[in-house]
Amino acid sequence: MAKLILSMDGLVLKEIPLTKERTTIGRKPHNDIQIDNLAVSGEHAVIVTILNDCFLEDLGSTNGTLVNGNPVKKHFLQSNDVVELGKYRLKFVGEAPQPAAAAEKADFEKTMVLRPSAMKAASEQARAMGAGTAEAARAAAVQQVAASAAAAGIADKDNRAPAPAAPAPAPAPTPAPVAAVHAATAPAMPAAPAAAPPAAKSGHPLGAIQIMTGGNAGKELELGKPLTTLGKPGVQVAVLTRRPQGYFITHVEGANPPTVNGQAIGTAPHALKDHDLIELAGVKMEFFLKG
Amino acid sequence: MDLSQALEVASSTDPGMVRSHNEDSISADPANGLVVLADGMGGYNAGEVASGMATTVITTEMQQLLAKVKPHEIDPESNKVVAARLVREQVLKANASIYHAAQSQPQYAGMGTTLVVCLFYDNKALVAHLGDSRLYRMRDGTLKQITRDHSLLQEQIDSGLITPEQAKHAQHKNLVTKALGIDPTVEPEIREYEARPGDLYLLCSDGLCDMVEDGDISMALEALGANLKLAAQQLVQMANDNGGKDNVSVILVRVLREFPAARGVVGKFLGWLK
Numbered sequence: 001m002a003k004l005i006l007s008m009d010g011l012v013l014k015e016i017p018l019t020k021e022r023t024t025i026g027r028k029p030h031n032d033i034q035i036d037n038l039a040v041s042g043e044h045a046v047i048v049t050i051l052n053d054c055f056l057e058d059l060g061s062t063n064g065t066l067v068n069g070n071p072v073k074k075h076f077l078q079s080n081d082v083v084e085l086g087k088y089r090l091k092f093v094g095e096a097p098q099p100a101a102a103a104e105k106a107d108f109e110k111t112m113v114l115r116p117s118a119m120k121a122a123s124e125q126a127r128a129m130g131a132g133t134a135e136a137a138r139a140a141a142v143q144q145v146a147a148s149a150a151a152a153g154i155a156d157k158d159n160r161a162p163a164p165a166a167p168a169p170a171p172a173p174t175p176a177p178v179a180a181v182h183a184a185t186a187p188a189m190p191a192a193p194a195a196a197p198p199a200a201k202s203g204h205p206l207g208a209i210q211i212m213t214g215g216n217a218g219k220e221l222e223l224g225k226p227l228t229t230l231g232k233p234g235v236q237v238a239v240l241t242r243r244p245q246g247y248f249i250t251h252v253e254g255a256n257p258p259t260v261n262g263q264a265i266g267t268a269p270h271a272l273k274d275h276d277l278i279e280l281a282g283v284k285m286e287f288f289l290k291g
Numbered sequence: 292m293d294l295s296q297a298l299e300v301a302s303s304t305d306p307g308m309v310r311s312h313n314e315d316s317i318s319a320d321p322a323n324g325l326v327v328l329a330d331g332m333g334g335y336n337a338g339e340v341a342s343g344m345a346t347t348v349i350t351t352e353m354q355q356l357l358a359k360v361k362p363h364e365i366d367p368e369s370n371k372v373v374a375a376r377l378v379r380e381q382v383l384k385a386n387a388s389i390y391h392a393a394q395s396q397p398q399y400a401g402m403g404t405t406l407v408v409c410l411f412y413d414n415k416a417l418v419a420h421l422g423d424s425r426l427y428r429m430r431d432g433t434l435k436q437i438t439r440d441h442s443l444l445q446e447q448i449d450s451g452l453i454t455p456e457q458a459k460h461a462q463h464k465n466l467v468t469k470a471l472g473i474d475p476t477v478e479p480e481i482r483e484y485e486a487r488p489g490d491l492y493l494l495c496s497d498g499l500c501d502m503v504e505d506g507d508i509s510m511a512l513e514a515l516g517a518n519l520k521l522a523a524q525q526l527v528q529m530a531n532d533n534g535g536k537d538n539v540s541v542i543l544v545r546v547l548r549e550f551p552a553a554r555g556v557v558g559k560f561l562g563w564l565k
Contacts, residue, residue, distance in 0.1 A: 001311055021398055051334075112332060113403050113422075113470040226507055226529065229514040239514055241525070243532050250525075253517040 002054050004047075004083075005091040006033070018054060023047045025085065026059075039063050039086030047077070052095050056083060205289040207247045207272070209240075212284040222290075223247065231258070236281040240272070247272040247287065254281075294324040297550035298411060301519035302326075302542040303527045307498055308535030314338030315496050315540040316404075318346040323357050324411030324550070325350060326542045330424050330496040332470070333393075333402030341389050341404040341472050348385040349408060353377065363413035363552040374412055375481050378419045382408065382471070382479045389472025403470040406479070407438060407494050409544065413552035416486040419479040422467040425500055427508070428484075429491040429516075434509035437484065441469035464501060491516060492544040495526070498537035502530040512543075519543050 004016045016023075016033055024031045026044040035044075041061035048055045054077040058065040066084040067075045079094030207223045221228070223240055229252065231237040236254030240247055248269040251257035257265045258280040260272070276287045300321045306313040314331040316339070327349050331342030362374035369376055393399045405422025418426050423440040439445060443466040447453045453461065471477060491512055499508070507529060515522035523541050530539040
């Protein structure tokens with residue numbers, strides 16, 4: 001999100017995120033950014049934010065608005081522009097540009113409605129073309145609308161170039177090990193192999209627990225699934241979750257939470273470290289990572 | 292009739308890992324057996340406005356109506372249960388409010404929302420939906436998708452253009468063919484199902500089902516069914532761990548016992564005994 005940094009005489013007063021479509025600046029208290037100084041007009045200027053673009057407009061102020069030293073009426077703000085109102089300076093910091101692949105992907109997740117009228121028009125067109133049976137006409141219509149809607153969807157968003165046929169496998173900003181896990185678990189990733197072998201999770205070590213007491217003493221349980229429940233239903237149950245950050249244990253049911261290294265874990269998820277000792281429903285077990 | 296003894300409800304909503312604000316809106320009223328989930332769309336904050344209007348209008352209107360009428364009775368005009376008419380009318384009312392706001396306020400132009408509403412009454416679950424927000428039901432260890440998305444992708448699957456497997460990799464997952472607030476009128480899909488004790492219902496926005504496979508949703512519900520609040524949080528967390536590209540919202544409703552409508556004095560007495 002873009003923001004403004006308000007300062008006077010080189011002293012930063014505050015940071016203002018541009019969350020609204022119209023952010024007004026002026027001396028009067030109803031402004032979104034109030035600058036109580038006589039050199040500033042009651043309604044001095046406004047910043048209009050459309051998607052990722054911000055436009056500054058002077059609202060006919062008495063003393064004018066300067067951008068980078070030049071008086072402006074209307075100005076398309078670029079990152080690091082300095083807006084001056086009297087002695088006050090507002091530095092504009094634009095949104096950090098996202099890697100193109102991630103941005104395109106994100107745009108595609110945005111839900112949009114497909115107007116039924118568009119469907120009808122396309123359907124009629126298909127029928128006019130003599131596309132055989134009604135079913136075929138319908139199918140053709142759906143396909144046509146898919147193509148045009150997808151194109152429109154892309155064109156809508158800042159005129160970005162259409163997405164390549166095979167989008168990037170994972171959003172670039174995620175760290176490598178996380179991306180590896182994604183490839184194995186997220187079906188939404190178009191380029192992820194259809195049947196990702198478990199080996200794809202190798203960026204993140206597999207954990208296991210070894211039971212130390214009770215009837216199953218000595219048994220080892222690999223924690224390959226995203227969730228593994230432990231304990232006795234109705235008595236005490238905990239769940240071990242496998243996440244990109246590692247393994248966590250969470251109390252599910254029972255009067256008392258399980259203990260990790262002798263300490264009760266409370267109700268919040270508790271991160272597990274290699275060789276942590278868990279006690280649950282009277283059974284002791286050790287958590288460890290398999291290299 | 293107070294259903295809060297018969298239904299256990301938990302919910303969770305989160306903006307996800309990519310979006311700066313949450314356009315989803317949820318509302319749950321266990322006493323009246325009503326849960327509503329909406330996933331808004333439209334520029335700037337219009338999506339939140341649309342989904343918020345949908346949940347608020349439907350919940351508040353239904354609360355007032357349910358205090359006066361018996362949802363299980365047969366409506367003489369439509370020959371269907373009163374509940375179906377009530378839900379449909381409130382959905383249309385919400386549609387009109389959103390549509391008019393969108394028409395009169397330029398900043399809300401084109402806003403809309405998907406919707407899934409579930410009303411529990413008389414051992415039944417009445418479901419109304421529009422768009423790609425879903426209702427799932429977990430019964431006897433099997434998770435089943437109850438609603439069918441009103442989306443381009445679903446139409447393509449139905450017409451045999453693509454297989455469900457191809458659909459997982461499709462580019463235009465986000466195009467819905469029906470939504471609330473886009474046109475002056477709308478016809479929600481309304482269906483009624485039998486609700487049994489032990490059933491677990493999941494209402495979710497596409498932020499969950501796009502990011503988490505049905506198998507993993509099922510696993511989480513089974514493993515954490517004993518702690519519904521935790522299960523709801525776990526589902527949101529799983530979506531976020533997988534990338535969290537969209538807002539994620541879930542409402543979980545477990546049927547704890549039967550909840551037949553009170554019919555006459557004897558029925559009331561029996562209902563009170565349960």
